[in-house]
Amino acid sequence: MLIYKIFRADEWRALETEGKTEGAPIDLTDGYIHFSTAAQAAETAEKYFAGVEGLMLLAVDAENCEPLTWEPSRGGDLFPHLYRALVLADVLWAKPLPCAGAGHSFPPEMQ
Numbered sequence: 001m002l003i004y005k006i007f008r009a010d011e012w013r014a015l016e017t018e019g020k021t022e023g024a025p026i027d028l029t030d031g032y033i034h035f036s037t038a039a040q041a042a043e044t045a046e047k048y049f050a051g052v053e054g055l056m057l058l059a060v061d062a063e064n065c066e067p068l069t070w071e072p073s074r075g076g077d078l079f080p081h082l083y084r085a086l087v088l089a090d091v092l093w094a095k096p097l098p099c100a101g102a103g104h105s106f107p108p109e110m111q
Contacts, residue, residue, distance in 0.1 A: 001062045003035040003080045004110075006045055006097060009054040020085045032069075035060065035080040038110050043074070045097065045104045055097040057107065060090050 007015070007024060015021045023033040026048070036044040041057070049055055062068055062080060070078040095107045 001037075002059045002092070003037060003062045003065070003068075004041045005033065005035050005058040005060065005086070006041070006049060007056045007058060008052070009056060012056040012058070012094060015086065015088055015091075020087045022085055031083070033082040033086050035068075035082065037080070040074075040077060040079065041110065042103060042106065045106075047074075049104070051099060053099055055104065056094050057097040057110075058094045059092045059109075060086075061092055065090055 011021065011024050021033075022028055027033045034044075045055075065080075065082060067083055069081050069083060071081055073079040097104050097106065099105070
């Protein structure tokens with residue numbers, strides 16, 4: 001199962017350059033890296049990144065991303081949280097997540 005992380009361009013560049021990251025500011029505050037499932041990603045983008053250009057969508061294989069913990073969040077849905085640094089080797093692919101009208105345009109792989 002793939003899970004997804006939305007990063008701003010500078011956060012993605014830092015991961016590419018340094019090879020690892022503790023995440024975005026919200027991840028640092030909460031003490032873990034927030035991910036979304038395919039079904040949750042659009043709502044995450046709308047809630048936290050409305051109108052933000054220059055985003056990158058990262059795909060990670062949940063099976064190979066340990067220790068991953070599924071915890072309740074919005075509406076009681078279980079969200080994947082990573083309690084360690086995200087390393088570049090965890091990322092299967094990264095694609096631009098452009099704004100499109102009222103939301104963002106997700107790649108066809110997620111539709």
